[in-house]
Amino acid sequence: MIRINENYTKLKASYLFSDIARRVNTFAAAHPGQPVIRLGIGDVTEPLPPVCVEALHAASDEMGQRATFKGYGPEQGYAFLREAIAQHDFAARGCAIDPDEIFVSDGAKCDCGNIQEIFAHDLRLAIPDPVYPVYVDTNVMAGRTGPNVDGRYEGITYLDCTPANGYIPAIPTAASDLIYLCFPNNPTGAVATKAQLAAWVDYARRHRAIILFDAAYESFIRDPRIPHSIYEIDGAREVAIEFRSFSKTAGFTGTRCAFTVIPKSLKAWDAAGHEHSLHAMWNRRHTTKFNGVAYPIQRAAAAIYTDAGRQQTRALTSFYLENAALIRKAMLQLGFTCSGGDNAPYIWVNVGRDSWEFFDLLLNRAQVVCTPGAGFGKCGEGHVRISAFNSRDNVVAALERIAQALK
Amino acid sequence: MIRINENYTKLKASYLFSDIARRVNTFAAAHPGQPVIRLGIGDVTEPLPPVCVEALHAASDEMGQRATFKGYGPEQGYAFLREAIAQHDFAARGCAIDPDEIFVSDGAKCDCGNIQEIFAHDLRLAIPDPVYPVYVDTNVMAGRTGPNVDGRYEGITYLDCTPANGYIPAIPTAASDLIYLCFPNNPTGAVATKAQLAAWVDYARRHRAIILFDAAYESFIRDPRIPHSIYEIDGAREVAIEFRSFSKTAGFTGTRCAFTVIPKSLKAWDAAGHEHSLHAMWNRRHTTKFNGVAYPIQRAAAAIYTDAGRQQTRALTSFYLENAALIRKAMLQLGFTCSGGDNAPYIWVNVGRDSWEFFDLLLNRAQVVCTPGAGFGKCGEGHVRISAFNSRDNVVAALERIAQALK
Structure with a gap:
């Protein structure tokens, strides 16, 4: 008789963003005349940069001609993309990362979710709270936790991010083996200084732990x-x-490209104390379960690193940051305290009340969608995340409606 | 201290196709004047159908305009694609499959590799031999097997596919819980009749087992x-x-799109005997660890289902089948017995000697790459797989060279 992976039964009933989508769809169906402005899920709204569109067209033509057609590419990504990444994202900042330490994929969600597979089953996990749900849920599915008790899974050391610590978690006193960090943070928008990150690196070195660093923002x-x-x-x-x-x-949420860096110097150990290369292990995982990103998409991603591409993507992120500044200012004027919005596209608003209640209030009275903080963990309660990903008109309209609704 | 998933240490040293690539690259570097013809990995060579290229262009333009830009799509795939699949691939053949039973993904390799995650750890696995290595390796990584002893992992019931049974495995006498089947088969090219598949369905129903049916060909x-x-x-x-x-x-090896069908009627059980929906479990897995296929790629896939698209893809597969017929005929003329090549793009040649030795012979004497059968499992020994994916000129030239080399 076929049996299920029972770890799935430990998961809370549904995925945060599916929950939100359901409530929004229900509202929209009941109120067809009241257009909803979505500052919730964190999906971009502005079109792809022109360099990316041009690259997609050129690559599509290549795919249509026998002489330039591309079949299976290297699972790890084409050299043209990995080299551009190594040069612009790392060498330019003084980081020694080789192109073959870069694994191109179809999404950071996939990579963050899949990376845990190469590690042992009985690790000591340290995960921030609030947090992007994927870090937690994928470990629950893999059986690394106990049941969820009062909103927290047994077997995880939660790193509290609260108003008191400026949403930067303190280094744990006990040892951990696998530590998830995300800066600029989703959902809080908090950023970590060099000194703060250095303290984490030092902690990981002392305990021979691995830090999974999510730098998607x-x-x-x-x-x-x-x-x-x-x-x-x-x-x-x-x-x-x-x-x-x-x-x-670069507005790739519907275009799908990301990458993960695994330095060849990274080691982990087996129970007998022998060293293993995590790069080799991830390479095995990646080549066994993944077949690379579509060639036209990799060309579009590489276009970002041209001079024109860098200007266009800078303009894109600056546009969203201007939205973020407006949101932050409006929330402060309404008397809330906020984090983020300056070096991050998210504003984390301390609303001082139940976060789903505040979500429903904004949806029903202002027709604005935010993300309830409780969806990101226990420490997210009392907060909502407002995303800067929308048109200027929609952001301005949403802020006016919110101000009106909270009068 | 961070520890590894030690199941990875049970895996054989490297992935079959990486092994082949290394040998071919070594040969090519040593013999720059001798162009190699690749009939190995099974990668397509002909360009994308024009309808797909047109769809890529149109969707790229949509991505470049705010009004038509697409961010995150449904993780399961857009309705336009799922509906076209349900209609043309299933309803047209009398199969009752709803669009929301279809999960669009970036590759059958990923889906075949990931599906095992939703099942229990201690299942009785039945896997054909020879076989696409992903079915086995992903279960090894997940810890469902013992060590590899004499080329076989302990804990798997291997379904032998041999010249004696026409490469169609017999139904096991003992019970299994999870059964992998692939028809038209990779690597043997064998196809299963309705009666043969009905016997497997009957077996699975009797044992409340699940069949994972790979119909990529x-x-x-x-x-x-x-x-x-x-x-x-x-x-x-x-x-x-x-x-x-x-x-x-449709020649999508470098374009990346696939799908998996999970009927809502599929059940599995927990240890307490409660029923669970596999559709709901996979939906949870898919939405937690995957973010959908790029919008332009889904548009290209949907174009296949137009009248023009169906004609163009039919012409494409017919072209490769003509290659296959030439290969099959040539191998029979050389005195080998063969399977496949009529309803499949692979010809499985019984070479009656060590398969890596035959691989090296073809590479060194004919500069032709095939795939050694031993790479697909113990029963693959004594065979090689020749792929029909190449230009007509290359196939003809390869067959002449092989005939010359084997004189």
């Missing part, structure tokens, strides 16, 4: 003192895996 | 008596998951 950093990559920290090549995405950098 | 079937989908068999909706791919149907 690094292109929104404007403060020159804030590191874009964890590899800007000495010693990080021995303890850190970094996840990057073109989703928010 | 169904578009090469020309014999009208051979089923294209397992859902053409009564009762299959209660026991079978089907994998499909556009890779070979």
Whole structure:
């Protein structure tokens, strides 16, 4: 008799963003005359940069001609893309990352979700709260946790991010083996200084732990003192895996391209104490379960690194950051305290009440969708995340409606 | 201290196709004047159908305009594609498959590799030999097997496919829980009749087992008596998951689109005997770890189902089948017995000697790459797989060279 992976039964009933979509669809169906403005899921709204569209066209033509047609590419990504990434995202910032330490994929969600497969089953996990649900849920599915008790899974060390610590978690006193960090943070928008990241790297080195560093939002950093990559920290090549995405950098949420950096210097151990290369393990996983990103999409991603591409994507992230500044200002004027919105496209608003209640209030009275903080974890309660991903008109209209609704 | 998933250490040293690529690259580097013809990995060579290129262009333009730009789509795929699949691949063949039973993905390799995650850890696996290595390796990685002893992993019931049974495995006498089947078969090219599939469906129903049916090559079937989908068999909706791919149907190996069918009627059980919906479980897995296929790629896939698209893809698979017929004929003339090549793009040649030795012989004497049967399992020994995916000129030249080399 076929039996299920019972770890799935530990998961909370549904995925946060599916929950939100259902409530929004229900509202929209009941109120067809009241257009909803979505500042919730964090999906981009502005078109692909022209360089990317041009690259898609050129690559589509290549695919239509026998002489230039591309079949299976390298599972890890084409050299033209990996080399551009290594040069512009890492060498330019003083980080020594080789092109073949970069694994191109179809999404940071997939990579963040799949990476845990190469590690042992009985690890000590340290995961921030609030947090992008994928880090937690994929470990629950893999059986690394106990049941969910009062909103938290047994077997995870939660790293509380609260107003009191400025949403930057303290280094744990106990040892951990696998640590998830995300800066600029989703959902809080908080950024980590070099000193703060250096403390994490030092902690990981002391405990021979691995840091999974999600830098999907690094292109929104404007403060020159804030590191874009964890590899800007000495010693990080021995303890850190970094996840990057073109989703928010270049509006690729519907185009799907991302990458993960696994330095060849990263080690992990078996029970007998023998060293293993995590690069080799991930390479095995990646080549066995994945067949590479579509060639036209990789060409579109590579176009981002041309001079024109860098100008266009900079303009894109700056546009969203201007939205973010408006949202932040409006929320402060309404008397809320906020995090993020300056080096991140998210504004984390301390609403001082039940977050789903506040979500419903904004939806029903202002027809604005935000993301309830409770969906990101226990410490998210009392907060909502407002996303800067929308047109200027919609952001301005949403802020007026919110101000009206909260009068 | 961070520890590894030690199941990875049970895997044989490298992935079959990486092994082949290394040998071919070594040969090519040493013999720059001797162009190699690749009839190995099974990668298509002919360009994308014009309808797909047109669809890519149109969708690229949509992505460049705010009004038509697409961000995150449904993780399961757009309705326009799922509906076209349901209509043309299933309803047209009398199979009752709803669009929302179809999960669009970026590759059948990913889906075949990931599907095992939703099942229990201690299942009784039945896997054909020879076989596409992904079925086995992903279960090894997940810890469902013991070590590899003499070329076989402990804990798997291997379904022998041999010259004696015409490469169609016999139904096991013992019970199994999860059964992998692939027809038209990779690597043997064998096809299963309705009666043969009905026997498997009956077996699965008796044992409350699940069949994972890989139909990635169904578009090469020309014999009208051979089923294209397992859902053409009564009762299959209660026991079978089907994998499909556009890779070979429409030359999408570098474009990346596939789909998996999980009927809502499929059940599995927990240890306490409670029923669970596999559709709901896979939906949870898919939405948590995957973010959908790029919009332009889904548009290109949907174009295949237009009248022009169906003509163009039919012409494409017919072209490869003509290659296959030439290869089959040439191998028979050389005195080998063969399977496949009529309703499949692969010819499985019984070479009657060590398969890597024959691989090296063809590479060194004929500069032709095939795939050694031993790479697909113990029963693959003594065989090689020759792929029909190449230009007519290359196929003809390869066959002349092979005839010369084997004189």
